[in-house]
Amino acid sequence: MNSALPGYLMISSKTDTNDLSDLSEAALKELGPLLATAQDVLKRKLGAQRVYIGRYGHSPGYPIHFHVIPIYEWVEELFWKDSRYRILQSFADGPGETPTDGAELTLFVWREFCERAEPPPVQGRSVSETIEILRRAMR
Template sequence: MNHRINSALPGYLIISSKTDTNDLSDLSEDALAEFGPLLAKAQSALKQELNAQRVYIGRYGHTPGYPIHFHVIPIYDWVEELFWKDARYRLLENFAEGPGETATDGAELTLFVWREFCERTEPPPIRGPSVSEAIKLLREAMRFPPL
């Protein structure tokens, strides 16, 4: 487990397999059994220690040469506020159809986090702990020894 290297969003974690495969079905039963509790522990720590409103967990990468990994993305109240204030992302509303659609969803907020906190040379200002402070808090909460 590591903090995403190019993310300015505190608590954005990457949880990778130790096995060199890009396919979940290639993992051993033991490796698969480790993923669930580790993902749950990360989600719990992000909510309790960093006050994440939501935590999105997903697998996106498929680039050869990288082990299978999951993105653990905290969504804080202030992140969603920034999303709603940015007129560029209002264009996404044009894609929703039918009754019962939510105002926003995990895909839209994930896109926002990637573009604004991982790809921009000058990301928006954060509120709360810095990335290094978040790493320390999460390490203590999840009981990982310091490097």
């Protein structure tokens, strides 16, 4: 998957399995700290407000991987300005429910920055600048 959102990462296993429980103990011990480092760098060096980490894919032929999705302030602002996504508020049910959550922002990022032929303009660092920062910080 290509993403126009700077800092959107996919962290994958080197082992050809689609099942987390098939990974070796050594691989599992590397995975947690790697995901934590990615989150830390996205927040500290790139200014992400939040970082969502999730496993979504299950297609045969691809090793298990995790999507690391930075949510910058400007991304959330774009989400709130886009009236198409306001319908999602109707799913919040009950007292204390927030008007949006990580699933809705993840959907927004996927649709707008990964699937759209013309994604919204990026504010701040470009994808290529972000890649260089991530490479230096995660060595």
